[in-house]
Amino acid sequence: MVFEPVIIWAALAADRVAGDPPNRWHPTAWLGQFIGWWGTPGRFSPSAERLYGVVCCLCTVVIFAIPFYLVSRFFPPLFYIVAGVVLLSLTVGWRSLEEHVAAVEQGLSRGGGRDEVQMLVSRNTGTLSDEEVLSAAYESMAENLTDAIIGPLFWFTLGGLPGAAVFRAANTMDAMLGYRDHRRYIGWFPARLDDVLCYLPARFAGLCLLLWFLPFGRAGDAWRCMRRDAHLRPGYNGGITMALVAGGTRTAFVKPNVYTIGDGEQSLREGGHAIVSAVRGATVISALICTAVLLAAGVLSPIFFP
Numbered sequence: 001m002v003f004e005p006v007i008i009w010a011a012l013a014a015d016r017v018a019g020d021p022p023n024r025w026h027p028t029a030w031l032g033q034f035i036g037w038w039g040t041p042g043r044f045s046p047s048a049e050r051l052y053g054v055v056c057c058l059c060t061v062v063i064f065a066i067p068f069y070l071v072s073r074f075f076p077p078l079f080y081i082v083a084g085v086v087l088l089s090l091t092v093g094w095r096s097l098e099e100h101v102a103a104v105e106q107g108l109s110r111g112g113g114r115d116e117v118q119m120l121v122s123r124n125t126g127t128l129s130d131e132e133v134l135s136a137a138y139e140s141m142a143e144n145l146t147d148a149i150i151g152p153l154f155w156f157t158l159g160g161l162p163g164a165a166v167f168r169a170a171n172t173m174d175a176m177l178g179y180r181d182h183r184r185y186i187g188w189f190p191a192r193l194d195d196v197l198c199y200l201p202a203r204f205a206g207l208c209l210l211l212w213f214l215p216f217g218r219a220g221d222a223w224r225c226m227r228r229d230a231h232l233r234p235g236y237n238g239g240i241t242m243a244l245v246a247g248g249t250r251t252a253f254v255k256p257n258v259y260t261i262g263d264g265e266q267s268l269r270e271g272g273h274a275i276v277s278a279v280r281g282a283t284v285i286s287a288l289i290c291t292a293v294l295l296a297a298g299v300l301s302p303i304f305f306p
Contacts, residue, residue: 031168202237202240
């Protein structure tokens with residue numbers, strides 16, 4: 001518990017400064033290649049493919065988490081801190097999330113943006129208006145506040161480096177396989193595992209957003225929007241942060257013919273900077289809370305477990 005707060009802040013700083021390494025050096029990219037190797041649907045009957053997805057999912061989680069466990073279990077303190085910072089930063093995608101959204105904004109300024117936003121969402125972007133392109137980008141940022149930033153910090157706080165690794169593995173499998181199409185059988189268990197692992201972090205991220213909006217007098221609006229619109233986004237978790245961000249920044253996220261989350265008092269061109277600021281603020285607040293929890297655990301554990 002002594003070194004973990006240092007690892008959290010150093011990992012966030014490392015992500016902000018350096019960002020993601022090239023894919024050939026990125027463990028999550030290797031993880032994606034491994035998932036792509038086994039995650040080809042249509043090889044078996046639906047029931048057998050569902051079972052195959054369960055077995056491969058669990059094996060993937062274990063294989064990806066083993067190096068994280070070995071570092072946390074066997075490395076001496078100094079090496080643990082250095083390796084822990086590197087490994088935790090690789091489970092966090094704060095800078096890359098902002099870079100993807102910035103690329104969409106720059107693309108729109110040049111008359112494009114559709115190809116850039118296609119990297120963030122699965123919908124057909126060719127017929128979207130400029131505001132709908134921005135919506136796809138910013139709602140991806142709002143949803144991925146949990147997946148790419150707060151989720152790894154939350155599970156690192158509770159489970160150390162292996163906890164962050166398990167979360168990242170499950171989230172990556174869900175992103176690749178968790179769809180209601182030809183992947184619905186092989187991706188059923190990864191999607192359910194991701195729902196379970198995101199359940200608490202999504203609500204923790206929601207709390208951090210409310211704390212961010214509170215000094216600006218927007219927490220009430222964010223809360224009302226969440227209560228009204230969070231269910232419009234399919235799933236148990238993603239709609240929470242999306243609705244809070246939309247309500248707190250007076251914007252709206254629109255997926256044509258599917259949902260409109262928020263009232264849209266201002267456009268996303270006007271409110272985009274507030275969304276970025278909210279994500280940054282919630283990230284810092286979550287790190288502060290995680291730090292406090294770890295420090296408290298370090299003080300109390302000798303008392304209860306002498």
